[in-house]
Amino acid sequence: MDLGMIGMGRMGGPMAQRLLRDGHRVTALARSRDAFKQLEEKGVVPVESLEDLVNKLKPPRIVWLMIPAGAAVDDTVDMLSPLLTAGDVIVDGGNSNYKDTQRRSQSLAAKGIHFVDSGTSGGVWGLENGYSIMVGGEEGVVERLRPIFESLAPAPDKGWGHVGPSGAGHFTKMVHNGIEYGMMQAYGEGFAIMRHKKEFNLDLHQVAEIWRDGSVVQSWLLDLTAAALSENPDLVGIAPYVADSGEGRWTVAEAIDLNVAAPVITLALLQRLQSRDSESFSNKMLSALRNQFGGHEMKKQ
Structure with a gap:
Protein backbone atom coordinates (compact mmCIF):
# COMPACT_ATOMS: atom_id res chain seq x y z
CA MET A 1 0.00 0.00 0.00
CA SER A 166 -12.94 5.87 17.63
CA GLY A 167 -10.89 6.26 20.79
CA ALA A 168 -10.97 2.58 21.73
CA GLY A 169 -7.47 1.94 20.42
CA HIS A 170 -5.88 4.73 22.42
CA PHE A 171 -7.99 3.88 25.48
CA THR A 172 -6.79 0.27 25.38
CA LYS A 173 -3.17 1.38 24.93
CA MET A 174 -3.58 3.76 27.89
CA VAL A 175 -4.66 0.91 30.17
CA HIS A 176 -1.89 -1.28 28.71
CA ASN A 177 0.67 1.30 29.82
CA GLY A 178 -0.95 1.62 33.24
CA ILE A 179 -0.55 -2.14 33.73
CA GLU A 180 3.04 -1.79 32.55
CA TYR A 181 3.68 0.72 35.35
CA GLY A 182 2.54 -1.78 37.96
CA MET A 183 4.55 -4.66 36.51
CA MET A 184 7.72 -2.58 36.29
CA GLN A 185 7.26 -1.37 39.88
CA ALA A 186 6.88 -4.96 41.13
CA TYR A 187 10.06 -6.09 39.36
CA GLY A 188 11.96 -3.08 40.68
CA GLU A 189 10.85 -3.68 44.26
CA GLY A 190 11.52 -7.43 44.14
CA PHE A 191 15.05 -7.03 42.84
CA ALA A 192 15.70 -4.27 45.40
CA ILE A 193 14.72 -6.66 48.22
CA MET A 194 17.10 -9.30 46.89
CA ARG A 195 19.92 -6.77 46.53
CA HIS A 196 19.54 -5.71 50.17
CA LYS A 197 19.80 -9.32 51.44
CA LYS A 198 23.57 -9.05 51.72
CA GLU A 199 24.15 -12.39 53.47
CA PHE A 200 23.18 -14.34 50.34
CA ASN A 201 25.20 -12.19 47.90
CA LEU A 202 22.71 -12.98 45.16
CA ASP A 203 23.63 -12.62 41.51
CA LEU A 204 20.57 -10.71 40.35
CA HIS A 205 21.29 -11.33 36.70
CA GLN A 206 21.41 -15.07 37.38
CA VAL A 207 18.09 -14.92 39.22
CA ALA A 208 16.49 -13.02 36.34
CA GLU A 209 17.76 -15.62 33.89
CA ILE A 210 16.37 -18.46 36.02
CA TRP A 211 12.95 -16.82 36.19
CA ARG A 212 12.83 -16.33 32.41
CA ASP A 213 11.98 -20.02 31.86
CA GLY A 214 9.17 -21.90 33.56
CA SER A 215 8.36 -19.18 36.10
CA VAL A 216 4.92 -17.63 36.53
CA VAL A 217 6.58 -14.19 36.50
CA GLN A 218 8.29 -14.67 33.16
CA SER A 219 7.58 -11.88 30.68
CA TRP A 220 9.21 -9.62 28.11
CA LEU A 221 9.79 -7.10 30.89
CA LEU A 222 11.72 -9.79 32.76
CA ASP A 223 13.75 -10.47 29.61
CA LEU A 224 14.62 -6.77 29.52
CA THR A 225 15.44 -6.87 33.25
CA ALA A 226 17.90 -9.67 32.62
CA ALA A 227 19.45 -7.75 29.73
CA ALA A 228 19.84 -4.60 31.85
CA LEU A 229 21.47 -6.53 34.72
CA SER A 230 23.79 -8.31 32.30
CA GLU A 231 25.02 -5.00 30.91
CA ASN A 232 25.23 -3.18 34.25
CA PRO A 233 24.75 -5.45 37.30
CA ASP A 234 24.89 -2.61 39.84
CA LEU A 235 23.10 -0.09 37.57
CA VAL A 236 26.06 2.24 37.98
CA GLY A 237 25.56 5.74 36.64
CA ILE A 238 21.77 5.51 36.46
CA ALA A 239 19.93 8.16 38.47
CA PRO A 240 16.93 6.92 40.52
CA TYR A 241 14.65 9.20 38.51
CA VAL A 242 11.71 7.67 36.64
CA ALA A 243 9.82 9.69 34.04
CA ASP A 244 6.29 9.08 32.82
CA SER A 245 4.76 9.94 29.47
CA GLY A 246 1.18 10.49 30.58
CA GLU A 247 -0.66 7.21 30.03
CA GLY A 248 -0.30 6.10 33.67
CA ARG A 249 -1.83 9.37 34.86
CA TRP A 250 -4.71 9.04 32.41
CA THR A 251 -5.31 5.45 33.53
CA VAL A 252 -5.52 6.47 37.19
CA ALA A 253 -7.83 9.38 36.35
CA GLU A 254 -10.08 7.08 34.33
CA ALA A 255 -10.19 4.54 37.17
CA ILE A 256 -11.37 7.30 39.52
CA ASP A 257 -14.02 8.47 37.02
CA LEU A 258 -15.27 4.88 36.64
CA ASN A 259 -15.17 4.14 40.40
CA VAL A 260 -12.72 1.30 39.77
CA ALA A 261 -10.10 0.63 42.46
CA ALA A 262 -6.62 0.54 40.89
CA PRO A 263 -4.22 0.75 43.87
CA VAL A 264 -1.24 -0.96 42.22
CA ILE A 265 -1.22 1.24 39.12
CA THR A 266 -1.87 4.35 41.24
CA LEU A 267 0.95 3.62 43.67
CA ALA A 268 3.32 2.81 40.80
CA LEU A 269 2.58 6.25 39.34
CA LEU A 270 3.09 7.94 42.72
CA GLN A 271 6.44 6.16 43.12
CA ARG A 272 7.55 7.62 39.80
CA LEU A 273 6.55 11.08 40.93
CA GLN A 274 8.39 10.64 44.21
CA SER A 275 11.56 9.56 42.41
CA ARG A 276 11.89 13.06 40.94
CA ASP A 277 11.85 14.87 44.27
CA SER A 278 15.49 14.90 45.34
CA GLU A 279 14.64 17.51 48.00
CA SER A 280 11.47 15.88 49.32
CA PHE A 281 9.81 18.47 51.56
CA SER A 282 7.23 15.93 52.69
CA ASN A 283 9.91 13.53 53.97
CA LYS A 284 11.68 16.40 55.71
CA MET A 285 8.38 17.26 57.38
CA LEU A 286 7.93 13.68 58.54
CA SER A 287 11.38 13.72 60.13
CA ALA A 288 10.68 17.08 61.80
CA LEU A 289 7.35 15.85 63.19
CA ARG A 290 8.96 12.72 64.68
CA ASN A 291 11.45 14.99 66.40
CA GLN A 292 8.68 17.28 67.64
CA PHE A 293 6.44 14.67 69.24
CA GLY A 294 8.96 12.07 70.29
CA GLY A 295 12.33 13.73 70.37
CA HIS A 296 13.57 11.33 67.72
CA GLU A 297 16.92 12.17 66.15
CA MET A 298 16.84 13.86 62.75
CA LYS A 299 19.42 13.02 60.11
CA LYS A 300 21.15 16.20 58.95
CA GLN A 301 22.22 16.92 55.38
Missing part, protein backbone atom coordinates in the same frame (compact mmCIF):
# COMPACT_ATOMS: atom_id res chain seq x y z
CA ASP A 2 0.96 3.63 -0.48
CA LEU A 3 1.03 5.75 2.67
CA GLY A 4 2.59 8.88 4.09
CA MET A 5 4.22 9.17 7.49
CA ILE A 6 4.80 12.19 9.69
CA GLY A 7 7.26 11.62 12.51
CA MET A 8 10.25 9.38 11.79
CA GLY A 9 11.74 9.20 15.28
CA ARG A 10 12.32 6.35 17.72
CA MET A 11 9.32 4.33 16.52
CA GLY A 12 8.34 5.96 13.24
CA GLY A 13 11.60 5.09 11.47
CA PRO A 14 11.59 1.39 12.38
CA MET A 15 7.88 1.14 11.53
CA ALA A 16 8.59 2.56 8.08
CA GLN A 17 11.34 -0.01 7.57
CA ARG A 18 9.02 -2.86 8.54
CA LEU A 19 6.41 -1.61 6.06
CA LEU A 20 9.02 -1.33 3.31
CA ARG A 21 10.06 -4.95 3.87
CA ASP A 22 6.52 -6.03 2.99
CA GLY A 23 6.46 -3.99 -0.20
CA HIS A 24 4.53 -0.96 1.00
CA ARG A 25 5.55 2.43 -0.37
CA VAL A 26 6.30 4.98 2.34
CA THR A 27 6.57 8.72 1.79
CA ALA A 28 7.70 10.65 4.85
CA LEU A 29 7.95 14.26 5.91
CA ALA A 30 11.57 15.08 6.71
CA ARG A 31 12.61 18.38 8.29
CA SER A 32 16.39 18.19 7.92
CA ARG A 33 18.92 17.33 5.25
CA ASP A 34 20.45 14.63 7.46
CA ALA A 35 17.03 13.04 7.84
CA PHE A 36 16.59 13.12 4.05
CA LYS A 37 19.73 11.10 3.53
CA GLN A 38 18.87 8.55 6.20
CA LEU A 39 15.34 8.09 4.86
CA GLU A 40 16.47 7.65 1.28
CA GLU A 41 19.06 5.08 2.32
CA LYS A 42 16.27 3.03 3.92
CA GLY A 43 14.02 3.27 0.88
CA VAL A 44 11.63 5.92 2.17
CA VAL A 45 10.64 8.77 -0.18
CA PRO A 46 11.30 12.00 1.77
CA VAL A 47 9.39 15.25 1.29
CA GLU A 48 9.82 18.72 2.77
CA SER A 49 6.23 19.86 3.32
CA LEU A 50 2.73 18.61 4.07
CA GLU A 51 1.63 19.79 0.64
CA ASP A 52 4.37 17.76 -1.01
CA LEU A 53 3.45 14.73 1.11
CA VAL A 54 -0.23 14.87 0.15
CA ASN A 55 0.57 15.43 -3.53
CA LYS A 56 2.78 12.35 -3.60
CA LEU A 57 -0.07 10.09 -2.36
CA LYS A 58 -2.85 8.67 -4.52
CA PRO A 59 -6.44 9.11 -3.27
CA PRO A 60 -7.84 7.77 -1.07
CA ARG A 61 -4.78 8.80 0.90
CA ILE A 62 -3.44 7.32 4.14
CA VAL A 63 -1.36 9.58 6.40
CA TRP A 64 0.13 8.01 9.52
CA LEU A 65 1.14 10.29 12.42
CA MET A 66 3.90 9.27 14.86
CA ILE A 67 4.27 12.51 16.82
CA PRO A 68 3.99 13.50 20.51
CA ALA A 69 0.51 13.59 22.03
CA GLY A 70 -1.27 16.86 22.62
CA ALA A 71 -0.93 20.16 20.79
CA ALA A 72 1.47 18.73 18.18
CA VAL A 73 -1.23 16.34 16.95
CA ASP A 74 -3.89 19.07 16.87
CA ASP A 75 -1.59 21.44 14.99
CA THR A 76 -0.65 18.78 12.44
CA VAL A 77 -4.26 17.71 11.88
CA ASP A 78 -5.33 21.35 11.50
CA MET A 79 -2.68 21.94 8.82
CA LEU A 80 -3.16 18.58 7.13
CA SER A 81 -6.93 18.28 6.90
CA PRO A 82 -7.48 21.18 4.40
CA LEU A 83 -5.11 19.41 2.02
CA LEU A 84 -7.02 16.12 2.14
CA THR A 85 -10.29 15.14 0.46
CA ALA A 86 -13.28 13.05 1.48
CA GLY A 87 -12.36 9.39 1.90
CA ASP A 88 -8.78 10.06 3.00
CA VAL A 89 -7.58 8.57 6.30
CA ILE A 90 -5.44 9.98 9.09
CA VAL A 91 -3.99 7.40 11.50
CA ASP A 92 -2.69 8.53 14.88
CA GLY A 93 -0.13 5.92 15.95
CA GLY A 94 1.09 7.88 18.97
CA ASN A 95 -0.08 7.84 22.58
CA SER A 96 -2.83 10.42 22.38
CA ASN A 97 -5.49 10.76 25.06
CA TYR A 98 -8.53 8.85 23.83
CA LYS A 99 -10.83 11.80 24.56
CA ASP A 100 -8.75 13.97 22.22
CA THR A 101 -9.00 11.20 19.64
CA GLN A 102 -12.79 11.14 19.85
CA ARG A 103 -12.90 14.92 19.45
CA ARG A 104 -10.60 14.87 16.41
CA SER A 105 -12.54 12.04 14.82
CA GLN A 106 -15.84 13.90 15.11
CA SER A 107 -14.34 17.08 13.69
CA LEU A 108 -12.78 15.31 10.71
CA ALA A 109 -15.90 13.25 10.02
CA ALA A 110 -17.73 16.46 9.19
CA LYS A 111 -15.24 16.89 6.33
CA GLY A 112 -15.53 13.29 5.19
CA ILE A 113 -12.04 12.45 6.46
CA HIS A 114 -11.62 9.27 8.49
CA PHE A 115 -9.59 9.21 11.71
CA VAL A 116 -8.16 5.94 13.04
CA ASP A 117 -6.40 5.59 16.39
CA SER A 118 -3.67 2.97 16.54
CA GLY A 119 -2.38 2.34 20.05
CA THR A 120 1.08 0.98 19.34
CA SER A 121 3.43 -0.91 21.67
CA GLY A 122 6.80 -2.44 20.91
CA GLY A 123 9.32 0.36 21.35
CA VAL A 124 12.76 0.02 19.81
CA TRP A 125 12.27 -3.76 19.43
CA GLY A 126 9.34 -3.40 17.06
CA LEU A 127 11.40 -3.57 13.87
CA GLU A 128 12.66 -7.02 14.84
CA ASN A 129 9.70 -8.43 16.79
CA GLY A 130 6.72 -6.55 15.38
CA TYR A 131 4.34 -4.20 17.15
CA SER A 132 1.31 -4.82 19.33
CA ILE A 133 -1.42 -2.68 17.78
CA MET A 134 -4.82 -1.78 19.23
CA VAL A 135 -6.98 -0.12 16.59
CA GLY A 136 -10.02 2.11 17.03
CA GLY A 137 -12.21 3.49 14.27
CA GLU A 138 -14.83 2.61 11.67
CA GLU A 139 -14.80 -1.08 10.83
CA GLY A 140 -14.74 -0.60 7.06
CA VAL A 141 -11.85 1.86 7.23
CA VAL A 142 -9.83 -0.37 9.54
CA GLU A 143 -10.41 -3.29 7.20
CA ARG A 144 -9.08 -1.19 4.32
CA LEU A 145 -5.89 -0.64 6.33
CA ARG A 146 -5.55 -4.32 7.25
CA PRO A 147 -2.42 -4.91 5.06
CA ILE A 148 -0.58 -2.18 7.00
CA PHE A 149 -1.49 -3.58 10.42
CA GLU A 150 -0.61 -7.11 9.31
CA SER A 151 2.84 -5.92 8.22
CA LEU A 152 3.51 -4.06 11.47
CA ALA A 153 2.26 -6.81 13.81
CA PRO A 154 4.37 -9.82 14.89
CA ALA A 155 2.29 -11.93 12.48
CA PRO A 156 -0.70 -11.17 10.22
CA ASP A 157 -3.06 -12.93 12.64
CA LYS A 158 -1.33 -12.10 15.94
CA GLY A 159 -0.63 -9.01 18.02
CA TRP A 160 -3.16 -6.63 16.49
CA GLY A 161 -6.89 -6.14 16.30
CA HIS A 162 -9.78 -3.73 15.79
CA VAL A 163 -10.90 -3.20 19.39
CA GLY A 164 -13.79 -0.76 18.91
CA PRO A 165 -14.94 2.65 17.68
Whole structure:
Protein backbone atom coordinates (compact mmCIF):
# COMPACT_ATOMS: atom_id res chain seq x y z
CA MET A 1 0.00 0.00 0.00
CA ASP A 2 0.96 3.63 -0.48
CA LEU A 3 1.03 5.75 2.67
CA GLY A 4 2.59 8.88 4.09
CA MET A 5 4.22 9.17 7.49
CA ILE A 6 4.80 12.19 9.69
CA GLY A 7 7.26 11.62 12.51
CA MET A 8 10.25 9.38 11.79
CA GLY A 9 11.74 9.20 15.28
CA ARG A 10 12.32 6.35 17.72
CA MET A 11 9.32 4.33 16.52
CA GLY A 12 8.34 5.96 13.24
CA GLY A 13 11.60 5.09 11.47
CA PRO A 14 11.59 1.39 12.38
CA MET A 15 7.88 1.14 11.53
CA ALA A 16 8.59 2.56 8.08
CA GLN A 17 11.34 -0.01 7.57
CA ARG A 18 9.02 -2.86 8.54
CA LEU A 19 6.41 -1.61 6.06
CA LEU A 20 9.02 -1.33 3.31
CA ARG A 21 10.06 -4.95 3.87
CA ASP A 22 6.52 -6.03 2.99
CA GLY A 23 6.46 -3.99 -0.20
CA HIS A 24 4.53 -0.96 1.00
CA ARG A 25 5.55 2.43 -0.37
CA VAL A 26 6.30 4.98 2.34
CA THR A 27 6.57 8.72 1.79
CA ALA A 28 7.70 10.65 4.85
CA LEU A 29 7.95 14.26 5.91
CA ALA A 30 11.57 15.08 6.71
CA ARG A 31 12.61 18.38 8.29
CA SER A 32 16.39 18.19 7.92
CA ARG A 33 18.92 17.33 5.25
CA ASP A 34 20.45 14.63 7.46
CA ALA A 35 17.03 13.04 7.84
CA PHE A 36 16.59 13.12 4.05
CA LYS A 37 19.73 11.10 3.53
CA GLN A 38 18.87 8.55 6.20
CA LEU A 39 15.34 8.09 4.86
CA GLU A 40 16.47 7.65 1.28
CA GLU A 41 19.06 5.08 2.32
CA LYS A 42 16.27 3.03 3.92
CA GLY A 43 14.02 3.27 0.88
CA VAL A 44 11.63 5.92 2.17
CA VAL A 45 10.64 8.77 -0.18
CA PRO A 46 11.30 12.00 1.77
CA VAL A 47 9.39 15.25 1.29
CA GLU A 48 9.82 18.72 2.77
CA SER A 49 6.23 19.86 3.32
CA LEU A 50 2.73 18.61 4.07
CA GLU A 51 1.63 19.79 0.64
CA ASP A 52 4.37 17.76 -1.01
CA LEU A 53 3.45 14.73 1.11
CA VAL A 54 -0.23 14.87 0.15
CA ASN A 55 0.57 15.43 -3.53
CA LYS A 56 2.78 12.35 -3.60
CA LEU A 57 -0.07 10.09 -2.36
CA LYS A 58 -2.85 8.67 -4.52
CA PRO A 59 -6.44 9.11 -3.27
CA PRO A 60 -7.84 7.77 -1.07
CA ARG A 61 -4.78 8.80 0.90
CA ILE A 62 -3.44 7.32 4.14
CA VAL A 63 -1.36 9.58 6.40
CA TRP A 64 0.13 8.01 9.52
CA LEU A 65 1.14 10.29 12.42
CA MET A 66 3.90 9.27 14.86
CA ILE A 67 4.27 12.51 16.82
CA PRO A 68 3.99 13.50 20.51
CA ALA A 69 0.51 13.59 22.03
CA GLY A 70 -1.27 16.86 22.62
CA ALA A 71 -0.93 20.16 20.79
CA ALA A 72 1.47 18.73 18.18
CA VAL A 73 -1.23 16.34 16.95
CA ASP A 74 -3.89 19.07 16.87
CA ASP A 75 -1.59 21.44 14.99
CA THR A 76 -0.65 18.78 12.44
CA VAL A 77 -4.26 17.71 11.88
CA ASP A 78 -5.33 21.35 11.50
CA MET A 79 -2.68 21.94 8.82
CA LEU A 80 -3.16 18.58 7.13
CA SER A 81 -6.93 18.28 6.90
CA PRO A 82 -7.48 21.18 4.40
CA LEU A 83 -5.11 19.41 2.02
CA LEU A 84 -7.02 16.12 2.14
CA THR A 85 -10.29 15.14 0.46
CA ALA A 86 -13.28 13.05 1.48
CA GLY A 87 -12.36 9.39 1.90
CA ASP A 88 -8.78 10.06 3.00
CA VAL A 89 -7.58 8.57 6.30
CA ILE A 90 -5.44 9.98 9.09
CA VAL A 91 -3.99 7.40 11.50
CA ASP A 92 -2.69 8.53 14.88
CA GLY A 93 -0.13 5.92 15.95
CA GLY A 94 1.09 7.88 18.97
CA ASN A 95 -0.08 7.84 22.58
CA SER A 96 -2.83 10.42 22.38
CA ASN A 97 -5.49 10.76 25.06
CA TYR A 98 -8.53 8.85 23.83
CA LYS A 99 -10.83 11.80 24.56
CA ASP A 100 -8.75 13.97 22.22
CA THR A 101 -9.00 11.20 19.64
CA GLN A 102 -12.79 11.14 19.85
CA ARG A 103 -12.90 14.92 19.45
CA ARG A 104 -10.60 14.87 16.41
CA SER A 105 -12.54 12.04 14.82
CA GLN A 106 -15.84 13.90 15.11
CA SER A 107 -14.34 17.08 13.69
CA LEU A 108 -12.78 15.31 10.71
CA ALA A 109 -15.90 13.25 10.02
CA ALA A 110 -17.73 16.46 9.19
CA LYS A 111 -15.24 16.89 6.33
CA GLY A 112 -15.53 13.29 5.19
CA ILE A 113 -12.04 12.45 6.46
CA HIS A 114 -11.62 9.27 8.49
CA PHE A 115 -9.59 9.21 11.71
CA VAL A 116 -8.16 5.94 13.04
CA ASP A 117 -6.40 5.59 16.39
CA SER A 118 -3.67 2.97 16.54
CA GLY A 119 -2.38 2.34 20.05
CA THR A 120 1.08 0.98 19.34
CA SER A 121 3.43 -0.91 21.67
CA GLY A 122 6.80 -2.44 20.91
CA GLY A 123 9.32 0.36 21.35
CA VAL A 124 12.76 0.02 19.81
CA TRP A 125 12.27 -3.76 19.43
CA GLY A 126 9.34 -3.40 17.06
CA LEU A 127 11.40 -3.57 13.87
CA GLU A 128 12.66 -7.02 14.84
CA ASN A 129 9.70 -8.43 16.79
CA GLY A 130 6.72 -6.55 15.38
CA TYR A 131 4.34 -4.20 17.15
CA SER A 132 1.31 -4.82 19.33
CA ILE A 133 -1.42 -2.68 17.78
CA MET A 134 -4.82 -1.78 19.23
CA VAL A 135 -6.98 -0.12 16.59
CA GLY A 136 -10.02 2.11 17.03
CA GLY A 137 -12.21 3.49 14.27
CA GLU A 138 -14.83 2.61 11.67
CA GLU A 139 -14.80 -1.08 10.83
CA GLY A 140 -14.74 -0.60 7.06
CA VAL A 141 -11.85 1.86 7.23
CA VAL A 142 -9.83 -0.37 9.54
CA GLU A 143 -10.41 -3.29 7.20
CA ARG A 144 -9.08 -1.19 4.32
CA LEU A 145 -5.89 -0.64 6.33
CA ARG A 146 -5.55 -4.32 7.25
CA PRO A 147 -2.42 -4.91 5.06
CA ILE A 148 -0.58 -2.18 7.00
CA PHE A 149 -1.49 -3.58 10.42
CA GLU A 150 -0.61 -7.11 9.31
CA SER A 151 2.84 -5.92 8.22
CA LEU A 152 3.51 -4.06 11.47
CA ALA A 153 2.26 -6.81 13.81
CA PRO A 154 4.37 -9.82 14.89
CA ALA A 155 2.29 -11.93 12.48
CA PRO A 156 -0.70 -11.17 10.22
CA ASP A 157 -3.06 -12.93 12.64
CA LYS A 158 -1.33 -12.10 15.94
CA GLY A 159 -0.63 -9.01 18.02
CA TRP A 160 -3.16 -6.63 16.49
CA GLY A 161 -6.89 -6.14 16.30
CA HIS A 162 -9.78 -3.73 15.79
CA VAL A 163 -10.90 -3.20 19.39
CA GLY A 164 -13.79 -0.76 18.91
CA PRO A 165 -14.94 2.65 17.68
CA SER A 166 -12.94 5.87 17.63
CA GLY A 167 -10.89 6.26 20.79
CA ALA A 168 -10.97 2.58 21.73
CA GLY A 169 -7.47 1.94 20.42
CA HIS A 170 -5.88 4.73 22.42
CA PHE A 171 -7.99 3.88 25.48
CA THR A 172 -6.79 0.27 25.38
CA LYS A 173 -3.17 1.38 24.93
CA MET A 174 -3.58 3.76 27.89
CA VAL A 175 -4.66 0.91 30.17
CA HIS A 176 -1.89 -1.28 28.71
CA ASN A 177 0.67 1.30 29.82
CA GLY A 178 -0.95 1.62 33.24
CA ILE A 179 -0.55 -2.14 33.73
CA GLU A 180 3.04 -1.79 32.55
CA TYR A 181 3.68 0.72 35.35
CA GLY A 182 2.54 -1.78 37.96
CA MET A 183 4.55 -4.66 36.51
CA MET A 184 7.72 -2.58 36.29
CA GLN A 185 7.26 -1.37 39.88
CA ALA A 186 6.88 -4.96 41.13
CA TYR A 187 10.06 -6.09 39.36
CA GLY A 188 11.96 -3.08 40.68
CA GLU A 189 10.85 -3.68 44.26
CA GLY A 190 11.52 -7.43 44.14
CA PHE A 191 15.05 -7.03 42.84
CA ALA A 192 15.70 -4.27 45.40
CA ILE A 193 14.72 -6.66 48.22
CA MET A 194 17.10 -9.30 46.89
CA ARG A 195 19.92 -6.77 46.53
CA HIS A 196 19.54 -5.71 50.17
CA LYS A 197 19.80 -9.32 51.44
CA LYS A 198 23.57 -9.05 51.72
CA GLU A 199 24.15 -12.39 53.47
CA PHE A 200 23.18 -14.34 50.34
CA ASN A 201 25.20 -12.19 47.90
CA LEU A 202 22.71 -12.98 45.16
CA ASP A 203 23.63 -12.62 41.51
CA LEU A 204 20.57 -10.71 40.35
CA HIS A 205 21.29 -11.33 36.70
CA GLN A 206 21.41 -15.07 37.38
CA VAL A 207 18.09 -14.92 39.22
CA ALA A 208 16.49 -13.02 36.34
CA GLU A 209 17.76 -15.62 33.89
CA ILE A 210 16.37 -18.46 36.02
CA TRP A 211 12.95 -16.82 36.19
CA ARG A 212 12.83 -16.33 32.41
CA ASP A 213 11.98 -20.02 31.86
CA GLY A 214 9.17 -21.90 33.56
CA SER A 215 8.36 -19.18 36.10
CA VAL A 216 4.92 -17.63 36.53
CA VAL A 217 6.58 -14.19 36.50
CA GLN A 218 8.29 -14.67 33.16
CA SER A 219 7.58 -11.88 30.68
CA TRP A 220 9.21 -9.62 28.11
CA LEU A 221 9.79 -7.10 30.89
CA LEU A 222 11.72 -9.79 32.76
CA ASP A 223 13.75 -10.47 29.61
CA LEU A 224 14.62 -6.77 29.52
CA THR A 225 15.44 -6.87 33.25
CA ALA A 226 17.90 -9.67 32.62
CA ALA A 227 19.45 -7.75 29.73
CA ALA A 228 19.84 -4.60 31.85
CA LEU A 229 21.47 -6.53 34.72
CA SER A 230 23.79 -8.31 32.30
CA GLU A 231 25.02 -5.00 30.91
CA ASN A 232 25.23 -3.18 34.25
CA PRO A 233 24.75 -5.45 37.30
CA ASP A 234 24.89 -2.61 39.84
CA LEU A 235 23.10 -0.09 37.57
CA VAL A 236 26.06 2.24 37.98
CA GLY A 237 25.56 5.74 36.64
CA ILE A 238 21.77 5.51 36.46
CA ALA A 239 19.93 8.16 38.47
CA PRO A 240 16.93 6.92 40.52
CA TYR A 241 14.65 9.20 38.51
CA VAL A 242 11.71 7.67 36.64
CA ALA A 243 9.82 9.69 34.04
CA ASP A 244 6.29 9.08 32.82
CA SER A 245 4.76 9.94 29.47
CA GLY A 246 1.18 10.49 30.58
CA GLU A 247 -0.66 7.21 30.03
CA GLY A 248 -0.30 6.10 33.67
CA ARG A 249 -1.83 9.37 34.86
CA TRP A 250 -4.71 9.04 32.41
CA THR A 251 -5.31 5.45 33.53
CA VAL A 252 -5.52 6.47 37.19
CA ALA A 253 -7.83 9.38 36.35
CA GLU A 254 -10.08 7.08 34.33
CA ALA A 255 -10.19 4.54 37.17
CA ILE A 256 -11.37 7.30 39.52
CA ASP A 257 -14.02 8.47 37.02
CA LEU A 258 -15.27 4.88 36.64
CA ASN A 259 -15.17 4.14 40.40
CA VAL A 260 -12.72 1.30 39.77
CA ALA A 261 -10.10 0.63 42.46
CA ALA A 262 -6.62 0.54 40.89
CA PRO A 263 -4.22 0.75 43.87
CA VAL A 264 -1.24 -0.96 42.22
CA ILE A 265 -1.22 1.24 39.12
CA THR A 266 -1.87 4.35 41.24
CA LEU A 267 0.95 3.62 43.67
CA ALA A 268 3.32 2.81 40.80
CA LEU A 269 2.58 6.25 39.34
CA LEU A 270 3.09 7.94 42.72
CA GLN A 271 6.44 6.16 43.12
CA ARG A 272 7.55 7.62 39.80
CA LEU A 273 6.55 11.08 40.93
CA GLN A 274 8.39 10.64 44.21
CA SER A 275 11.56 9.56 42.41
CA ARG A 276 11.89 13.06 40.94
CA ASP A 277 11.85 14.87 44.27
CA SER A 278 15.49 14.90 45.34
CA GLU A 279 14.64 17.51 48.00
CA SER A 280 11.47 15.88 49.32
CA PHE A 281 9.81 18.47 51.56
CA SER A 282 7.23 15.93 52.69
CA ASN A 283 9.91 13.53 53.97
CA LYS A 284 11.68 16.40 55.71
CA MET A 285 8.38 17.26 57.38
CA LEU A 286 7.93 13.68 58.54
CA SER A 287 11.38 13.72 60.13
CA ALA A 288 10.68 17.08 61.80
CA LEU A 289 7.35 15.85 63.19
CA ARG A 290 8.96 12.72 64.68
CA ASN A 291 11.45 14.99 66.40
CA GLN A 292 8.68 17.28 67.64
CA PHE A 293 6.44 14.67 69.24
CA GLY A 294 8.96 12.07 70.29
CA GLY A 295 12.33 13.73 70.37
CA HIS A 296 13.57 11.33 67.72
CA GLU A 297 16.92 12.17 66.15
CA MET A 298 16.84 13.86 62.75
CA LYS A 299 19.42 13.02 60.11
CA LYS A 300 21.15 16.20 58.95
CA GLN A 301 22.22 16.92 55.38
